[in-house]
Amino acid sequence: MKLPYAEPFKIKMVEKIHRSTQEQREKWIKEAKYNLFNLKSQHVFIDLLTDSGTGAMSDKQWSAMMVGDESYAGATSFYIMKAAIKKILGFEHFLPTHQGRAAENVLFSATIKEGDVVPGNSHFDTTKGHIEFRKAKAIDCTIDEAFDTTINHPFKGNIDLDKLEKVLKKYPKEKIPMIIVTITCNSSGGQPVSVQNMKDIRQLADKYEVPIFYDSARFAENAYFIKLREEAYKNMTIKEIVHEMFKYADGMTMSSKKDAIVNMGGFIAMRSKELYKKASTFNIIYEGYVTYGGMSGRDMNALAQGLDEGTDFDYLEARIKQVQYLGEKCIANGIPIQQPIGGHAIFIDAKRFLPQIPKEEYIAQTVAIELYIVGGIRGVEIGTILADRDPETRENRYPDLELVRLAIPRRTYTNNHMDYVATVMKQIFDTRHEAKKGLRILSEAPIMRHFTVELDKL
Numbered sequence: 001m002k003l004p005y006a007e008p009f010k011i012k013m014v015e016k017i018h019r020s021t022q023e024q025r026e027k028w029i030k031e032a033k034y035n036l037f038n039l040k041s042q043h044v045f046i047d048l049l050t051d052s053g054t055g056a057m058s059d060k061q062w063s064a065m066m067v068g069d070e071s072y073a074g075a076t077s078f079y080i081m082k083a084a085i086k087k088i089l090g091f092e093h094f095l096p097t098h099q100g101r102a103a104e105n106v107l108f109s110a111t112i113k114e115g116d117v118v119p120g121n122s123h124f125d126t127t128k129g130h131i132e133f134r135k136a137k138a139i140d141c142t143i144d145e146a147f148d149t150t151i152n153h154p155f156k157g158n159i160d161l162d163k164l165e166k167v168l169k170k171y172p173k174e175k176i177p178m179i180i181v182t183i184t185c186n187s188s189g190g191q192p193v194s195v196q197n198m199k200d201i202r203q204l205a206d207k208y209e210v211p212i213f214y215d216s217a218r219f220a221e222n223a224y225f226i227k228l229r230e231e232a233y234k235n236m237t238i239k240e241i242v243h244e245m246f247k248y249a250d251g252m253t254m255s256s257k258k259d260a261i262v263n264m265g266g267f268i269a270m271r272s273k274e275l276y277k278k279a280s281t282f283n284i285i286y287e288g289y290v291t292y293g294g295m296s297g298r299d300m301n302a303l304a305q306g307l308d309e310g311t312d313f314d315y316l317e318a319r320i321k322q323v324q325y326l327g328e329k330c331i332a333n334g335i336p337i338q339q340p341i342g343g344h345a346i347f348i349d350a351k352r353f354l355p356q357i358p359k360e361e362y363i364a365q366t367v368a369i370e371l372y373i374v375g376g377i378r379g380v381e382i383g384t385i386l387a388d389r390d391p392e393t394r395e396n397r398y399p400d401l402e403l404v405r406l407a408i409p410r411r412t413y414t415n416n417h418m419d420y421v422a423t424v425m426k427q428i429f430d431t432r433h434e435a436k437k438g439l440r441i442l443s444e445a446p447i448m449r450h451f452t453v454e455l456d457k458l
Helices: 022-031 059-066 076-089 100-111 125-133 161-170 195-208 219-229 238-246 273-286 297-310 313-332 363-375 415-430
Strands: 093-097 117-120 137-140 179-182 212-215 251-255 266-270 345-349 380-382 403-407 439-443 454-457
Touching (some): 022 363, 093 273, 100 273, 195 212, 219 238, 313 415
Antiparallel strands (some): 345 403, 380 403, 439 454
């Protein structure tokens, strides 16, 4: 008899979450100007805004925090983290930063200048924001299959090699500071990149003499999908696959709040000592000294331990199976989501969910607001608001995908919570034809507007 699946951990501490009424939530979201980021956490029942820094750390991580070295320079915690990065990821040089966007800021300050172009696979919001802030341009080279949520392609995060080579041919190498490969690709639905695609990108990069950097926030989840979906790697461990993946990169940025399962922290790692020295200057300016870079010693200890735990197959299986559990319930209820189901979140296809709402009325945000009002569930829009305005024309950019992301924190919620989320989604989906109007923007920031945008219902 086959035994039912059980999580490879037990719960040691719990945190109370607060229930509320629909009338209260209607009031709170109106006061928040229909921006889910503006809500107080105690006004949210199930918080799926992000999986970044919201996971539950292990007993070993908490133990490691207790012996953190808070010395300003040369702390033992720095060397523990350095050893973990070398062992698991294979990079000799690294700079700690307080989180992923800080790593991007430091790296891009050392590498990107006005007029540059940065090809990649659906750059995420902070990545694109940091590129465009420097008056450079992010060029999306993701495969076309990623933009059709009904296609079941195993590696929708892959870069289209023809699209990439067109960029590499069009611009001189001096204008292309790097190729960015996001693993897994968040903006296309938490979709993985295959090792074969990484090898092929490496060949093109070598041909045109352009370095490759991985946006590695969810690298371990990417490795898990490679083990399951890429035949050549099915018998390798997650850590062996991770080594194989990073062989083809010159460097990486990491928001450790994801696959290192910490509440705060990040880093840049690279092979080039020259780049390390150049980036160190910016790390000192923006973050702190090179051996702490915006992180406390205890956080570096927890991060090092988290890198080890996050590359364990049993942990990844439990984590990704919970996301799959919710996704399969959505599919069974007819709810249109990005398929195949991604590694860290469910992505609702808002265009198919509310086809009657025009794109100018922010379809995905409309769905996300309704999820909160009906069930107290906080997700996030990955659509037109996040896509921002064109920096030259200042017109809205309308992406091919209008998604609502429901990001599942690691080791935090049970499948009973997933059942609740699925039921709320079905209730909204069953009454979707009643929605007549979307939202309009009242005020917005000039860049990365989705964090602070103010809206109103039409």
